[in-house]
Amino acid sequence: MQIFLDQILVKFKIAGRGIDYFGKEAIGDDYTALFELVKNARDACAKHVDIIFENNQIIIEDDGDGMTEADIENNWFVLATDSRLKRTKTNCHGKQVWGEKGIGRIALQKLGDKAVMKTLAKGGSQTVIVHHDWQKFNKEGVTFDDVDFPIEVRSKGKDTKGTTLEISNLNSRWPTTRRAELQTELGMMISAEDFNDIKITVDGTIVGLETREFRKKVSQIAPYKISASISSNGVTTKIADVWKNQGNWQPGKTMDGDYGDGTYPGKMRVEFYFFPRGAAKQETAKVEKYYKQKLKNASFDLNNFSKENSGVYLFRDGVWARPLGGQDDWLGMEARRVQNPTGNIGRTQVFGVVNVTKKNNPDIKPSSHRESMQKSKEFIGMKKVLIQILKVLEAYWREVKAEDKKETLSGYKDRGEKTEKQLKDAIKIIKANEKTLGKTTAGSVTRMLKDATEGFEETKQEYEDRLGEVERIDDHIKKVASLGIMTSYMAHEIANPLEQSIKIIKNARKMMDETDFDEKIPKAQVEEGWEMVEGLEKNAATMSKFTEMVNKLNKHIATSVSKKGRARDVNIFDLWEKVSEGFSSIKEKYQISIIDPSNTKLTVRMDPIDLECIFANLYLNSIESLALDKKNSKKTVSVETKWDSSGLTIDFKDNGIGILAEEKDNIFEDFVTGDTSSDDDDYHGQGIGLSICNALIERYNGSIKAVPPYGEGAGARFILHFSSDKVSKVA
The missing domain is CATH 3.30.565.10 (Histidine kinase-like ATPase, C-terminal domain)
Known part of the structure; x- marks a missing residue:
């Protein structure tokens, strides 16, 4: 005691x-x-x-x-x-x-x-x-x-x-x-x-008069707006589009809230005002024409807005939670936009306001030094659901662009057909009134109209030819994009061996400078020298393998362009083997096992560069997924092929990190990526690779789809189908 x-x-x-x-x-x-x-x-x-x-x-x-x-x-x-x-x-x-x-x-x-x-x-x-x-x-x-x-x-x-x-x-x-x-x-x-x-x-x-006027103008000028309310019942969004419903709010839609690794943050209101720009800010673009008209008498500098005033601002009981807003890209919007510049919305294109309160959102609060927010589960959940709302706006924007493209092409066709009909009707009217006009005058006018009709038909044919050429160029762009993806990946992967090689050379030079060659060189020093040589050989082999792969793809793309995508006999197994061997050092690095197709003799007739680009993009996708799966000791990628009367089917799968169930339906759309501001970048569908695959397969009246299971650790499986009316079996 x-x-x-x-x-x-x-x-x-x-x-x-x-x-x-x-x-x-x-x-x-x-x-x-x-x-x-x-x-x-x-x-x-x-x-x-x-x-x-x-x-x-x-x-x-x-x-x-x-x-x-x-x-x-x-x-x-x-x-x-x-x-x-x-x-x-x-x-x-x-x-x-x-x-x-x-x-x-x-x-x-x-x-x-x-x-x-x-x-x-x-x-x-x-x-x-x-x-x-x-x-x-x-x-x-x-x-x-x-x-x-x-x-x-x-x-x-x-x-x-x-x-x-x-x-x-x-x-x-x-x-x-x-x-x-x-x-x-x-x-x-x-x-x-x-x-x-x-x-x-x-x-x-x-203070604040300019700010109030600025916010008023933002709400009046923004061509697209999305308003959202977040509650325990889900997320309700509504969109306003100046070209639809006179800019009034369209009927709202409610969806389940996606809070990722966070939790429901509490009730809040959100508004995003979106200012897209035309390609290269061309004055002929619809949106640029709108800005020119809207800003004619308004003291609103759109370029200055992008530099100085854009961003998503968080307000808590009416007070800005500084620095979250302005140039502080706390939602990672620019990182998402860099991956897909024409599909994802960046910070500089948006003015956003997020309103929270101490009453409804008690755990979204400043840190002790007032210059940031506490990284609570609720704050993480809020960031995640804000990206979800942003994706709704992005999806709407993609639909608008697709509709505009169709309307433009349809407009050309409609105007052309209308003009052609008017010319032919004019000829009929003149012939019917030969007596009144006089035979000579009627004949002269008729010849002029016929010449105009023939000239118009030639112009129409030229337009259709050019449209076809644009589509071919678009097809080539998809292939060049694949080369760009592979080159980017190569640059990332060879950076480490290149850095190691430079370090080895420095150490070797130092060793040479310090060695007295008049004396017997110690065995340990000789062994160290050989290790350096072997290290350089290994790094050189890695870099050579990647550059060889990219050079081959570059050559194949050039050939495909020069031959306008001419079909050739392709042994699917040989081509897949060529692609997978191009990444052999990565396969060894992550200990990936390749399960080759059981049918090694299947040969089809198609443009080989199309299939090579598809395989390369899918394999890169799998490599990234498998590299992130730290728990999986048996990493595999498998390819299976089948031919039947409907055409060619390829079953491509890996046992990596998996695909989010909610992303499965849109990962193949043009310029759709996952969320790089959160942990979701551990999943497939981060770059433009899958959209390129989709575009190339569509040329063959085919399809690509992700099949179950979905979710973390479930792996990814894609079924590719090429129609028999575009691909033929050779052997």
């Missing part, structure tokens, strides 16, 4: 320099510090807040409810006070208070070493003056409890209710450019609807 002779009680002490943790170190920049003080004023029911820069001071004046001496002692000087827990709504408009941690007043320390606060409470008769000298905290051995703040109390005189802060010994310079930036930042920090609560000025200029 232990006997305690004495017991003492101790308390935590905070060293004076710990004030920096709450002030200078906790608050990212001066703009955020000033906004913390603005938030305090708004929560005190201020209708006006004036920020003035004069005589090397920052003066902040508000007409809020002010504070009594007791308020100052019990709240202002109590860090992390629980008053925020007791009072969550403002006394005036009943809205959620903006301050929440009870440490906003330490923003004074971020801005300057000294401050004087003068405050008169609503209905009060005394003005209270508090002197702050933050330098006292820097003295050696000082704790928080050792620092005193002088307080004066005087009759209010002509003072009016509210609080004035005079900050001096400033820590930063405030030239005109920074004050202008402050106006912009403060304007962005408050959502449009909350400008009605409070008017903020900086040196007499009202």
